[in-house]
Amino acid sequence: MELYELTVHELHEKLVSGETTAREVLDAYYRRIEAVEDRVHAYISLMKETAYAQAEEADRSIREGRIGPLTGVPIALKDICCTRGFPTTCASRILENFRPPYDATVVARLRAAGAVFTGKTNMDEFAMGSSTETSYFGVTRNPWDLERIPGGSSGGSAAAVAADECAAAIGSDTGGSIRQPAALCGVVGMKPTYGRVSRFGLVAFASSLDQIGPFTKDVRDCAILMNVIAGHDPRESTSVPVEIPDYRAFLDRSVEGWKIGIPREYFMEGIDPEVRAAVEGAARALEGSGAKLIEVSLPHTKYCVAVYYIIAPAEASSNLARYDGVRYGFRAEDPRDLLEMYKKTRSAGFGAEVKRRIIIGTYVLSSGYYEAYYKKASQVRALIREDFDRVFALCDVILTPTTPTAAFRLGEKLDDPIQMYLSDIFTISANLAGIPGISVPCGFTGEGLPVGVQFLAPHFEEGRLIQIGSALSTLMPREVRRPRL
């Protein structure tokens, strides 16, 4: 087994026991990156220089017996997380040369836990997309089939973990951007409860929906990363001051007697039969271990995509107003006056999908339309949330497919925004309701593409997701299959 194939907990064990060093581990990862990155393109930038300094510091602290939960472990960061002094582009031309003067709270927490940052991963521009094809820096390919997309918007993070180009990665999820690429790349991805992980230093897309979470090779690693990144942050007003459990305590526990809700609206026509079969296989395996499957209904599910595509663009149009050519990065040359500078900068700095969102968002917030669109959508959002409150009175967790299909081909949906938006049909509801969700691998299609099953839990019950995810992984051990690169 190569060092880069190991999980976070396996690596950490070898580092602590002195069987290997952080430097050796980092060498192994950069060699791996060199070997596969020209095909996968998971990264926008590598942080080699600072990574070796971090690795050296990790080796020193191990020798001195100061061992953090991630000491010496190579982690990749989605390029939407601010890294002090290091480019943070959000995969946009408009931030091409932006170097934040501070670290995001997640970045600071990971640093403090001893992590080594390999680099910044590719994504859809400003996290708007489901395929990582809207990046200004080129597409990322799915390690399982290089002609297919890795999912998005955190496609680079998912692909980096799947291709063993890092031990774990950080992503962000506004409508599915962690869970969907995790499913399509065959790794574990969690979106925590809104308010659980600080968004300080996360470049804002849709502030009432955005959350940061981990991509990992297994559920144990997910628990380890959650222990590090979750928790109250006084610098972030929506971060919730509640106790964080030790998420590892939920591992290796049975789910016997649990009630698993199967929402009928998530198993409708249009879901790929092979995806459906794999997800139903996961449900049956859990049933076989003593959980009870109960049919439930979330009747407002059919409005989720429509509601999301009013609320998310509305918030985005407001958040992205700050990119005016004055305060950040890119500025168009030789404008005649201030107005022309704004126009030229934003026209050249943003890509087509980002512009589409800004236009939609501006429209739904404009006077005369606000009541009809934004206000109405907010009201329906409340109904979607109530659906979950009602159903969680009946069951412990909800089980659904993460995505309606396995990874699609590059270019397949790029010119059809509605089809692209529908890739998140099963993940958007959790963001609208603010509840946590996890995607765990549960099999493969006939063509060998990974399939993920999604579990949803009530607010702040990430522990349940770890518990059921871990139970499922023992029932369906991670296939020894790895992407052939």
Ligand code: GLN
């Ligand atoms: N695909 C969805 C969108 O384009 C969700 C993206 C995300 O979660 N960041 O908005």
